[in-house]
Structure formats: C-alpha cells, structure tokens
Amino acid sequence: MDWINIGTLSDIPALGARTVETSLGEVAVFRTATDEVFALINRCPHKGGPLSEGIVSGRKVACPLHNWVIDLNSGAADAPDEGCTTTVPVRQDGGAIFLGLEAARKVAHG
Amino acid sequence: MNAQPRSRLVVIGNGMAGMRTVEELLAIAPVRYDITVFGAEPHPNYNRIMLSSVLAGEKGVDDIVINPRQWYADNQITLHTGDPVVAIDRAAKTVTAASGLVVAYDKLLIATGSKPLMPPLPGLELPGVVAFRDIHDVDKMLAAAKAGSRAVVIGGGLLGLEAAWGLKRQGMPVALVHLMPTLMERQLDVEAGSMLQRDLTDRGLHFFTSGQTEEITGTTHAQGVKLADGRFVPGELVVVAIGIRPNVDLAKAAGLAINRGIEVGDDMATSDADIYSVGECVEHNGQVFGLVAPLWEQAKVCAAQLAGDRAASYVTPALSTRLKITGIDVFSAGQLTAQDEADSEIVFRDAAKGVYRKLVIREDRLVGAVMYGDVADANWYFQLLRQESDVGPLRDRLIFGQQFADACCGGAKGAMDVAAMSDDTQVCGCNGVSKGTIVKAINAKGLTSLDEVRAHTKASASCGQCSGVVQAILAHVTGADAAISEAMCKCTEHGHAHVRQAIVEQGLKTQGQVRRALGWKTDDGCAKCRPALNYYLLCAWPGEYLDDARSRFINERVHANIQKDGTYSVVPRMWGGLTTPDELRAIADVADKFKVPMVKVTGGQRIDLFGIKKEDLPAVWGDLNKAGLVSGHAYAKGLRTVKTCVGSEWCRFGTQDSTGLGVKLEKLLWGSWTPHKVKLAVSGCPRNCAEATIKDFGIVCVDAGYDILIGGNGGIEVRVTDQFTRVATEDEVLEIIAALMQLYREEGFYLERTAPWVERVGMAHIKARVLDDGAGRKALEARFLFSQQYAQIDPWAERAEGGIDAHEFQPLAVVE
Numbered sequence: 001m002d003w004i005n006i007g008t009l010s011d012i013p014a015l016g017a018r019t020v021e022t023s024l025g026e027v028a029v030f031r032t033a034t035d036e037v038f039a040l041i042n043r044c045p046h047k048g049g050p051l052s053e054g055i056v057s058g059r060k061v062a063c064p065l066h067n068w069v070i071d072l073n074s075g076a077a078d079a080p081d082e083g084c085t086t087t088v089p090v091r092q093d094g095g096a097i098f099l100g101l102e103a104a105r106k107v108a109h110g
Numbered sequence: 111m112n113a114q115p116r117s118r119l120v121v122i123g124n125g126m127a128g129m130r131t132v133e134e135l136l137a138i139a140p141v142r143y144d145i146t147v148f149g150a151e152p153h154p155n156y157n158r159i160m161l162s163s164v165l166a167g168e169k170g171v172d173d174i175v176i177n178p179r180q181w182y183a184d185n186q187i188t189l190h191t192g193d194p195v196v197a198i199d200r201a202a203k204t205v206t207a208a209s210g211l212v213v214a215y216d217k218l219l220i221a222t223g224s225k226p227l228m229p230p231l232p233g234l235e236l237p238g239v240v241a242f243r244d245i246h247d248v249d250k251m252l253a254a255a256k257a258g259s260r261a262v263v264i265g266g267g268l269l270g271l272e273a274a275w276g277l278k279r280q281g282m283p284v285a286l287v288h289l290m291p292t293l294m295e296r297q298l299d300v301e302a303g304s305m306l307q308r309d310l311t312d313r314g315l316h317f318f319t320s321g322q323t324e325e326i327t328g329t330t331h332a333q334g335v336k337l338a339d340g341r342f343v344p345g346e347l348v349v350v351a352i353g354i355r356p357n358v359d360l361a362k363a364a365g366l367a368i369n370r371g372i373e374v375g376d377d378m379a380t381s382d383a384d385i386y387s388v389g390e391c392v393e394h395n396g397q398v399f400g401l402v403a404p405l406w407e408q409a410k411v412c413a414a415q416l417a418g419d420r421a422a423s424y425v426t427p428a429l430s431t432r433l434k435i436t437g438i439d440v441f442s443a444g445q446l447t448a449q450d451e452a453d454s455e456i457v458f459r460d461a462a463k464g465v466y467r468k469l470v471i472r473e474d475r476l477v478g479a480v481m482y483g484d485v486a487d488a489n490w491y492f493q494l495l496r497q498e499s500d501v502g503p504l505r506d507r508l509i510f511g512q513q514f515a516d517a518c519c520g521g522a523k524g525a526m527d528v529a530a531m532s533d534d535t536q537v538c539g540c541n542g543v544s545k546g547t548i549v550k551a552i553n554a555k556g557l558t559s560l561d562e563v564r565a566h567t568k569a570s571a572s573c574g575q576c577s578g579v580v581q582a583i584l585a586h587v588t589g590a591d592a593a594i595s596e597a598m599c600k601c602t603e604h605g606h607a608h609v610r611q612a613i614v615e616q617g618l619k620t621q622g623q624v625r626r627a628l629g630w631k632t633d634d635g636c637a638k639c640r641p642a643l644n645y646y647l648l649c650a651w652p653g654e655y656l657d658d659a660r661s662r663f664i665n666e667r668v669h670a671n672i673q674k675d676g677t678y679s680v681v682p683r684m685w686g687g688l689t690t691p692d693e694l695r696a697i698a699d700v701a702d703k704f705k706v707p708m709v710k711v712t713g714g715q716r717i718d719l720f721g722i723k724k725e726d727l728p729a730v731w732g733d734l735n736k737a738g739l740v741s742g743h744a745y746a747k748g749l750r751t752v753k754t755c756v757g758s759e760w761c762r763f764g765t766q767d768s769t770g771l772g773v774k775l776e777k778l779l780w781g782s783w784t785p786h787k788v789k790l791a792v793s794g795c796p797r798n799c800a801e802a803t804i805k806d807f808g809i810v811c812v813d814a815g816y817d818i819l820i821g822g823n824g825g826i827e828v829r830v831t832d833q834f835t836r837v838a839t840e841d842e843v844l845e846i847i848a849a850l851m852q853l854y855r856e857e858g859f860y861l862e863r864t865a866p867w868v869e870r871v872g873m874a875h876i877k878a879r880v881l882d883d884g885a886g887r888k889a890l891e892a893r894f895l896f897s898q899q900y901a902q903i904d905p906w907a908e909r910a911e912g913g914i915d916a917h918e919f920q921p922l923a924v925v926e
C-alpha cells in the first residue's frame with residue numbers, strides 16, 4: 001500500500017466531503033468540525049447512495065438518499081440499520097491528506 | 111433575626127453525594143451554616159454517571175457539570191478545588207488541606223466517595239494503564255483513542271462495559287477481559303448476560319470471558335494483558351474497571367470506626383457525633399454502595415439531621431440497575447434467580463426480537479426482575495417489587511407487561527400510558543421521584559419544559575434514562591400538543607417552538623450560539639436539527655445570517671434533485687406554467703448537448719431534465735441562463751410552482767386573468783425559504799382546472815373577485831383548503847398572500863407544511879393576524895418583502911459563473 005497525496009485539508013469544507021476517483025471506485029473523503037479526516041468508499045451500504053453528498057455531524061454522515069447514518073470511522077450504519085461501507089486508510093501530514101491505496105501511476109488534482 | 115452566628119460546616123469531597131447533601135440542606139435550612147467545600151479534583155461538582163456518555167462522545171465535559179462555580183458563589187459556599195484534605199484533627203475540630211489551609215468546623219461531612227479497585231498485578235504502574243472514575247481518567251482514554259491505540263478493558267461489570275463501549279465509539283478496537291463466564295453476573299442471570307455478550311460482539315467488541323489477568327506486559331508502556339491460561343490480549347490502553355473500594359483513608363487516620371467503609375448509623379453520623387458521612391465511602395448495616403439512588407436518600411437524611419431534625423432516619427431503598435449503552439436495554443432489580451423451592455421463576459423469550467424477561471416470585475410477591483431487549487415495563491415491575499404488591503391475581507399475565515395485565519383485569523387500556531400510571535409509581539430510579547411528585551410540581555409551579563421539571567424535582571437529572579417518561583407526563587399534564595413539546599432531535603430536549611422563540615427573544619444569531627444557549631448535547635448538531643436551525647436563523651435574521659451550506663440537504667446545496675443513481679434532475683422555472691419557443695429550444699439544445707436521458711413534463715406545469723451528471727450541472731445552468739431560464743427550486747423547502755389555468759384571456763368560462771395573476775404571484779414569492787415546500791395555484795373559475803383547492807395557497811377567481819383558500823395538500827394525506835376570504839382586487843390578493851407567506855415562515859416548524867400548520871394554530875388565529883389586524887398584515891408583508899431582497903437571487907447563475915461552491919462540482923483528485 002502507498003500513501004498518495006490527494007490534496008490539502010483546506011480543499012474540503014469543514015463538515016463536508018470531496019470525492020476522489022481511484023481504482024477502487026469513487027472514494028469520499030470527509031472533514032469533521034474538528035478537522036479530522038476520514039475516507040470511505042462512496043457507496044451507502046443501503047442502496048449505494050453517494051455518502052459524499054450527505055450531511056456530516058460529529059463523526060457521522062447521513063446518507064442523502066434515505067437518511068441512513070454511517071459512522072465515518074468504522075463505516076458501519078447506526079442501529080437499527082445494518083450494513084457497513086468499506087473504509088479507506090487516510091492520514092494527514094501538515095495540511096496534506098494522504099490516502100492509503102495501491103501504487104498509483106498518476107494523480108491529477110481537481 | 112439574622113444575628114444568630116452561623117455554625118461552620120466543612121464538606122470533604124466535592125462529589126455527587128456531598129453536594130447533593132448541601133443542596134438538600136440549602137433547601138431546608140439556607141442560613142444555618144457557613145459552608146466550606148474541599149474537592150480533590152480541579153472541577154466543580156459534576157455528574158460522574160455521565161462520564162460514560164462523555165467517553166462515548168455523546169456529551170462534553172461542560173454538559174455534565176451539576177453545579178457550576180457560580181452556584182457556590184450564589185449560595186456563599188467557599189469552594190477549594192484541586193486541594194484535598196490531608197488530615198482531620200477531631201480534638202481541635204479542624205481539617206488541614208494539602209495547600210496547608212486549616213479550616214475549623216462545628217460539623218464535618220466526609221463524602222470522599224470510593225477508589226477504583228486495583229488488583230496487585232505486575233505492570234499496573236505502566237503508562238497506558240488507567241481506571242475509570244473521574245474526568246482525568248476519561249481525558250487519558252480519549253487521548254489514547256486519538257493516538258490510534260488498541261484498548262483492553264479488564265472487568266465485565268457495568269463500568270467496564272460502559273468503558274469498552276465508549277472506547278469503541280471513539281473508534282478504538284476494544285477487547286474486554288472478564289473473570290467470570292458471563293457478563294454483569296451480579297446484575298444479570300446467565301441467559302441475559304449471554305444475550306448482552308452476543309449483542310456487544312455484533313457491535314464489534316471482543317470478549318475474553320473466564321479470563322484471569324496475570325500480568326500487564328510492557329517495559330516503558332503497556333502493551334497488553336497476559337491471562338493465566340496463556341492467552342494474550344494486545345492493547346496500549348489498559349482500563350482497569352473491576353470494582354470500587356470505599357475511600358476511608360482520612361477517616362481511618364482520624365480514628366473513626368471503619369469496617370469496609372466508614373460506619374454510619376441511621377442518622378448518617380459516624381462514631382463521632384459531629385462528623386457525618388454520606389456516599390460510597392460509608393458502610394450502613396454492613397452494606398456499601400455503588401449506585402446513586404441510595405446516596406440521594408442518605409443526602410436527604412443527612413441534610414435533615416444537619417438542619418436539626420433528629421428523627422430523620424435512613425433506610426436503604428430497593429435498588430435497580432440499567433446499563434447506559436445506547437440501543438442496549440438492560441434492567442435488573444432484586445433477586446436474579448429462584449433461591450429455593452418457595453421461589454418460582456417466570457421466563458419469557460423472543461429470540462427473534464432479542465427480548466428476554468425473567469421474574470422471580472416468592473409468595474405472590476415479585477422479588478426479582480431481569481429484562482433484556484425491551485425494558486418498557488421496567489418501572490412497573492420495579493414498582494410492584496418495591497411495594498411488595500400482591501401479584502397473585504396478575505400472575506398469569508404478569509410476564510407480558512403492564513398493558514396486557516391491566517387490560518385483562520379491566521384496568522386502563524391503551525399504551526403503557528402515563529395516564530394509567532398510579533401516582534406513587536416511581537419514575538426516576540436515581541432520584542426516587544414518583545409520578546405524583548412530578549405532577550404536583552408541574553401544576554403548582556406551572557412547569558412547561560423537561561428542563562424545568564428536572565430543576566424542580568430532580569426527575570431524570572442523574573442518568574437521564576427516564577427522560578422519555580418524564581416528558582410524557584409533562585405532555586399529559588399540560589395537555590401540550592406533542593408536536594410543540596417534542597424534542598427537535600436527539601441533540602436537544604427543546605421542541606421547535608421553544609427554539610424559535612429563544613432565537614428571536616435572546617437574539618441568537620448563529621447555530622453555535624443557539625446550541626450553546628440552549629444546551630445542545632452535540633457540538634455540531636445532526637442532520638435533523640442543523641437544517642431546521644439554519645432555516646430558523648435565516649428567517650429570523652434576513653440579510654444578516656449567513657446561510658450554512660453544510661446544514662442543507664444535498665438538493666438545496668447543489669440546487670438540483672438527487673436521483674437514486676446519484677445523478678440529478680434540473681427543472682427551470684416556467685412562470686405560471688408559461689413558456690416560449692425560445693425557452694423550449696434552449697431546453698432541447700441542453701438535452702441534446704448533455705445527452706439528457708429523459709425529458710418529462712412535471713405535475714407542476716414545467717419541464718424536468720433527468721439524469722444529469724453532477725459535474726455537468728454548472729454548464730447546463732449556464733446554457734439555460736442564456737435563454738433567460740432560472741432555477742425552478744424544484745428541490746427547495748421554498749416556493750415551488752404556481753400553477754394556473756388559461757383564465758379569462760381565452761377560456762369561455764374564465765372570470766379573471768388567472769394566468770396573469772399566477773405569474774405575478776410567482777414573481778412575488780420565488781426564491782423565498784419556507785418551513786416546507788409551498789405550492790400555489792390560480793384557477794379562473796370554480797371549475798378549478800388548476801386544482802387550487804389542494805394547494806398551500808389557492809386562488810379561485812369568481813365574478814366578484816378572488817377567493818383565497820389556504821392549507822390544502824395533495825400529498826401523502828390529502829387535505830382540501832379552507833376558505834380564507836374573498837377580495838375584489840389583484841393587489842389585495844398579493845398583499846394577503848405575502849402576509850400569509852410570512853406568517854407561515856415565522857410560525858411553521860421546519861418540515862411542517864401549511865396544512866398541519868393551519869390545523870395547529872387554527873383558522874381563527876390566522877384570520878386575526880392577517881385579516882382583522884390591518885397594521886399587522888402590512889408589517890408581515892413588509893418583513894416578507896425585506897427578506898425577499900436577499901432571497902431573490904438565481905442560485906444557478908451564481909454557480910454557473912463558477913464563483914460559488916465550485917468545489918461541489920469537481921472531484922478532489924483522480925488517482926490512476
């Protein structure tokens with residue numbers, strides 16, 4: 001696994017998300033109010049809703065399609081709903097954000 | 111009167127029992143003592159129970175303060191925090207604190223609580239090993255969670271489980287080591303304990319039961335726990351939560367009678383008549399304590415004694431236990447299993463639903479209850495148990511709960527309803543508050559909110575598990591409409607009405623201010639309250655409040671409707687349903703250029719372009735803008751459409767220009783934000799081809815003028831409009847509609863459409879505000895027009911130019 005620089009913290013609005021196209025599919029990278037960053041495959045465990053478009057609060061995101069609440073850290077849906085979205089390793093260094101992905105040849109920043 | 115010199119009371123321990131005693135004392139004898147309090151911790155008095163919620167991230171440290179420093183000042187209590195008492199001199203009647211301070215007393219209260227039990231294990235002194243007792247411990251755990259370490263919790267009782275769950279919520283991998291084969295064996299029988307373990311395993315906790323810890327390994331820092339049977343459980347954070355031991359050090363050194371705890375009599379006095387003791391540090395009749403309910407009893411008795419009531423006497427109440435893990439309902443009280451032949455057990459299981467219930471009965475009296483999964487009847491069983499009620503006649507039905515038992519016995523029907531609850535039913539177990547006490551306080555003091563009930567009765571003030579029941583009693587007594595008093599969401603106890611009122615009256619201008627002023631339980635709210643607050647603030651402070659995109663549902667954030675496949679639909683406005691060949695050509699061109707998969711005529715008299723990719727939205731809007739088309743707000747809690755029919759211009763029955771009036775109304779109202787969506791229609795005659803009678807505001811033209819109709823809805827629950835008034839001119843229609851719109855904007859709860867709003871506030875009220883009060887109507891209209899200045903900006907144009915929210919429409923990066 002490689003750590004790939006995908007941009008900086010300031011590229012993502014606080015309590016918001018941006019997407020990154022990867023070989024795994026679309027990854028949603030979230031930023032919380034306290035500047036923590038989490039990454040999930042951008043598909044809700046319910047019916048595949050784009051989690052990047054949901055409302056973020058605390059360490060959770062509410063899916064825009066049917067309001068399932070997904071834990072950003074574990075990818076798990078809040079009870080009573082059941083399901084889990086795959087998490088993607090992410091870390092911050094200085095202001096930069098790195099995703100843990102298989103070796104990539106090219107990164108284009110949007 | 112005041113000349114009598116006050117006696118001096120010194121309290122050692124600024125914890126739950128000590129301060130409760132002081133509260134009780136102030137209530138009955140406010141001027142009897144000069145009070146000095148010493149606390150070893152640097153904080154004011156806080157709710158230790160809620161540390162579990164702080165650890166789980168559900169509450170902040172500020173939220174759990176019971177008495178802030180101001181309270182001490184207000185009551186003239188001298189508070190020394192962070193300064194433990196190190197010695198008591200009984201002969202001189204003084205205490206000495208670590209800082210060297212010496213304070214004399216007439217009466218002394220020792221409330222030093224307990225210490226975490228720390229087994230003599232190798233490695234116990236390593237960094238990374240913590241207990242779970244105070245804020246300092248929680249801080250250490252949160253720091254470890256942040257550092258990304260793994261956790262091992264030793265102890266599968268209440269405290270250990272709550273610690274494990276909190277750490278899990280903080281994102282740590284958590285393993286729990288427990289000495290016994292099943293969890294919470296002191297409170298739960300084997301079956302319920304196993305169910306609990308299964309549910310928590312499903313939630314991602316790992317268990318090592320029958321696990322005897324032998325050693326905490328590591329050289330410079332804890333690295334894990336070694337068990338006697340050879341198993342090793344790795345973890346850089348080790349939480350020891352195996353139990354507590356009364357903190358008797360000071361009392362012992364002072365020569366007071368000590369056994370396991372500081373021995374006290376029924377009057378809460380120690381072996382020295384001038385020294386009292388309450389809380390987890392005491393031992394009464396051979397019993398020591400670990401839950402707050404009995405401590406509150408002790409506090410009451412001790413305060414009465416201190417106030418001079420020599421008759422006050424303490425009896426340990428029956429105790430019950432609940433686990434504070436969100437979504438896991440466990441209750442137990444009394445005996446866990448039958449002890450001998452005389453006892454019998456009744457067990458109910460519904461494995462599919464995860465419900466388990468066991469009652470232990472002796473001689474027609476309930477002596478024990480264990481419940482798992484569904485604890486709705488816990489209060490009722492606990493009541494039967496405490497009162498030693500004769501349950502013989504109920505026996506066959508008892509296990510199915512109150513509703514079933516009562517119904518069969520011809521008692522009250524309906525849900526586990528608070529009306530049916532007898533006055534002496536205990537509602538709040540922690541504070542021993544009965545329904546009768548709550549009802550009396552509500553009536554006598556005119557209480558209207560949960561907070562007030564809490565302040566006056568203490569009901570639900572400790573662990574908070576009974577908040578729902580207290581709220582239900584409040585609603586029942588005050589007859590308040592559930593919608594008014596119901597909490598907005600889990601982040602707050604306040605209902606919409608209260609929040610709206612506070613925003614205006616207290617001049618709250620940001621979401622942060624609202625959340626702070628009203629004691630929100632979460633820092634940044636949730637997907638339910640944020641959009642509501644955003645709307646309320648926008649409505650209260652037009653032009654001043656900065657709209658928060660992050661508090662808007664995706665549709666309102668990107669000004670298009672999200673579809674099930676993640677694409678969007680785009681609906682340009684067609685004023686009053688009118689369009690032109692040029693507009694249609696532009697729409698057709700866009701459909702071609704962006705390969706729009708479907709074009710559809712909507713039920714709102716305009717055209718919908720489906721299947722547009724998010725990144726294409728700005729370009730689509732740009733092209734539509736060029737033809738003069740603007741956003742139709744088909745996604746907004748705001749004005750949607752004004753449907754019209756052809757009217758007098760063409761139709762042989764038309765009485766007025768319904769199309770023209772529709773366009774004027776749409777031009778007046780477009781862009782405004784409202785509690786829920788708003789739709790209008792104008793029909794040219796009572797044949798009503800525009801379906802005005804199921805719209806929020808409908809106009810039906812007649813020969814004599816215009817009938818204005820309000821509160822219709824064609825959605826989930828169809829509601830036909832009510833006749834509001836008839837006016838003669840278009841200008842009057844426009845003025846009244848603007849005023850109605852503003853009244854709804856100011857009074858409607860978020861996501862409440864006009865139909866339920868009209869039913870809630872009543873037609874008489876709306877007529878009084880808009881028809882009878884001419885000046886009031888003008889003022890409403892003026893406020894509406896003022897806010898429209900800031901609202902009537904085409905959101906598509908702003909974004910098509912790439913100025914606003916550009917980040918919304920592009921990926922952050924593409925990794926190939």
Ligand code: SRM
Binds near residue numbers: 671711714825
């Ligand atoms: C497009 C349209 C259907 C159509 O193809 O004709 C439509 C489509 C949707 N309607 Fe509707 N409604 C449409 C006319 C209506 C009408 C008829 C009307 O306006 O005359 C009604 C009944 C009248 C009323 O509202 O009282 C209607 C009652 C609803 C409701 C139920 C509202 C209620 O109070 O019970 C919802 C759900 C909601 O809003 O919470 C809803 C929600 C929706 C949503 C937004 C569902 C959603 O949340 O994603 C659909 C969005 C599809 C999209 O992406 O465009 N739609 N919807 C119509 C758009 C009208 C327009 O030009 O803006």
Ligand SMILES: Cc1cc2nc3c(=O)[nH]c(=O)nc-3n(C[C@H](O)[C@H](O)[C@H](O)COP(=O)(O)OP(=O)(O)OC[C@H]3O[C@@H](n4cnc5c(N)ncnc54)[C@H](O)[C@@H]3O)c2cc1C
Binds near residue numbers: 150
């Ligand atoms: C995480 C957690 C969850 C809990 N959950 C529940 C629950 O759900 N339900 C329930 O009923 N109970 C619960 N409890 C137990 C409950 O908190 C205690 O029963 C209660 O706090 C005991 O009150 P106390 O005043 O005796 O002791 P404390 O609240 O501990 O107060 C004693 C205070 O005295 C101070 N002190 C000690 N020595 C000195 C000294 N020499 N000088 C000055 N100050 C001193 C201590 O620092 C402490 O602040 C929980 C406890 C914990 C830790």
Ligand code: SF4
């Ligand atoms: S009725 Fe409205 S909400 Fe239901 S499927 Fe049709 S468009 Fe969607």
Ligand code: FES
Binds near residue numbers: 063
């Ligand atoms: S797709 Fe996420 S809630 Fe339905």
